[in-house]
Amino acid sequence: MGVIQAKIQTVEDIYRLVRTAVVSKRPIRAIYNSRDRWLCPHRLGRNLEGQIRVLCYQYGGESSSGLRAAGSPENWRCIGLEKLRRVELLEDVWHTAPNHSRPQTCVAVVDVDAED
Numbered sequence: 219m220g221v222i223q224a225k226i227q228t229v230e231d232i233y234r235l236v237r238t239a240v241v242s243k244r245p246i247r248a249i250y251n252s253r254d255r256w257l258c259p260h261r262l263g264r265n266l267e268g269q270i271r272v273l274c275y276q277y278g279g280e281s282s283s284g285l286r287a288a289g290s291p292e293n294w295r296c297i298g299l300e301k302l303r304r305v306e307l308l309e310d311v312w313h314t315a316p317n318h319s320r321p322q323t324c325v326a327v328v329d330v331d332a333e334d
Contacts, residue, residue, distance in 0.1 A: 227303070227304070227305060229270075229299065229300055231305075232299060232302050232305050233262075233270065233299060235305045235306070235307060236259050236262055236272055236299065236302075236305065237262055237329065237330055238307065239258075239259045239307055240259045240260065240261070240262050240272075240330045240331070240332050241330055241332075243258075243312045243332055244307050244308060244309075244310075244312070245257060245258045245277070245307075245308040245310045245311075245312065245313065246258075246259060246305055246306065246307055246308060247279070247304075247305075247306050247308055248302045248303065248304060248305040248306070249302070249303040249304045250297055250301055250302055250303070251282065251301065253279065253280035253281065253282065254279040254280050255274075255276055255278075255279040255280065255281070255295075256276065256277055256278030256279040256308070256310075257274040257275065257276050257277070257279075257295065257297075258274060258275045258276075258277060258312055258313045258314060258332075259272045259273070259274045259332070260273050260274065260275060260314065260331065260332045260333070261273040261324070261325045261328060261330070261331045261332070262299075262325065262328075262329050262330050262331075263325040263326070263327045263328040263329040263330070264325065264326065264327045264329075265324065265325065265326055265327075266326045269298060269300075270298070270299040270300065271296055271297065271298060271299065271324050271325050272296075272297050272299055272325070273294065273295075273296055273297075273324045273325050274294070274295045274296075274297055275293055275294055275295075275313050275314050275315060276293050276294075276295050277293065277313035281295075288313065289315050289316070290315065291315055291317040293315065294315065294317075296323070296324035296325075314332075
């Protein structure tokens with residue numbers, strides 16, 4: 219039996235996938251903080267310290283704080299891109315909440331926003 223090697227995703231690979239998700243309003247599935255997350259990335263860029271961040275609405279998977287009902291403002295997540303693993307684009311419904319107004323603490327310098 220042969221050995222199957224998984225492709226390691228670089229930060230650049232992950233950035234491209236997340237950027238594609240934002241532009242095309244497609245959900246992603248990824249591992250973040252050792253938990254399986256189903257996310258809709260809304261804004262991608264850098265915080266005030268220059269670190270790459272993505273503002274996501276989490277609609278499924280696991281969360282240490284727990285998920286609230288669909289549409290809840292408590293399902294927004296500010297994620298350090300370098301902590302994402304095994305990112306994949308999904309063919310699923312786009313999820314959001316009406317309170318997409320708090321992103322400036324997450325992404326101060328915007329590369330791309332789903333609302334643009």
